[in-house]
Amino acid sequence: MAKAKYTRGADGYFSTKVWDGTYNPVTGQKNRKNLRTKKSSKALEDMVNEFKANVTDRKNIRNVDITFFQYARKWKEVYKAQRSNATKAMYDNIIEKHFIRIDHVKLQDIDRMHLQIMLNNADGKKKIQQQIMLTFKQVLRSAVADRLFPANVMEDIFRNVEPVKYEAKEKRALTSIEKQAVFKADFLEQDKIFVYLIYGCGLRREEALALTIFDFNLSKKEVSINKAHDLTSGKPIQKEPKTNNGYRTVPIPDKIYHTVAAYIANLKSGGHTYLFTMRNWDPMTKSSYDKMWKRILREIEAVSGESTAGLTAHVFRHNYCTNLCYQIPQISIKKIAQLMGDTEAVVLKVYNHIILE
DSSP, rough: OOOOSSSSSSTTTTTEEEEOOOOOTTOOOEEEEEEESSHHHHHHHHHHHHHHHHHHHSSEEEEEOOBBHHHHHHHHHHSTTTHHHHHHHHHHHHHHTTTTGGGSSSSGGHHHHHHHHHHTTTTHHHHHHHHHHHHHHHHHHHHHTTTSSSSSHHHHHHTTSOOOOOOOOOOOOOOOOHHHHHHSOOOOHHHHHHHHHHSSSOOHHHHHHHBGGGGGEEETTTTOOOOOOOTTTTOOOEEOSSSSSGOOEEEEOOOHHHHHHHHHHHHHHOOOBOOOSTOOOOOOOOHHHHOOOOOOOHHHHHHHOOTTTTTHHHHHHHHHHHHHTTTTTTTTTHHHHHHSSSSSHHHHHHHHHHOOO
16 A cells, blocks of 8 residues: 555644745745645645645736736836846847837746747847846746746746846957047047046946046145946936945046146136036036037047047046056055955956956
């Protein structure tokens, strides 16, 4: 005679716990339902099998009449409200341009076919495909936490879909001719100061655009970073630095100090505050910045005789950190991270090949 799968407890019940297809949103552990009966081990086994079948058939979740597209919109509005404007813009793009392709599909009917449809429609755009995959996964995980979608089905979807492999292009370095052009080009005064600061201090574009005369301690030859300007919406929106490490004080190199100091003195005498402005002295918008950057590239090309293809403000920041890394061990990785406004882990990850060299 076959041995009974379950034994009767001291309370007279046969009992066991079965995964209900959801996870605890705080601990990440599986939520389990306690099943029990006084009848027999076989009766409990039948209850377990029926319960598992209901989980597989998506019957063990709250039934709501909402589409995946509608839920994704609400998810972005509620759970991503505190993200940066750039991140929210990315989510908007994925939801409004890609998730809308399956706007008729109910949330609880979503399967791997629907994910694959969206990936196929973005064929050839690996970065977009990766963003679709990541956003889709985040939305489903949220639905699982809200008990609107079964965790086991979510796991099956991603177990049976090919992962998207995307690697960002390696940042190019400033060429030796471009480095010389920084000090030879016939820039407008404001454009020159912008180039000098991103080249000599390694500032992020949004950090430089938010600078005011009050951020400079000229007696100590230092500039303090404590804010940034987000241009995602076109108009400048003041925000905190990218991370807590972004709050920092950076030395102003002697090679650019006198030019920067003279520029700030002129601003003070004119009663102006921001370093980089439009003609009406308001902080730069996205369009005014783009015009400035085109002028900068044009002047660098005029001096170098070479194309500036791929040259962005971030390339200057990359060059700044590269120069610091080549000074190891005279300067520590911890100090480099402080000057960059990053963590040591980020510096090691991005610049490890230079450090090893």
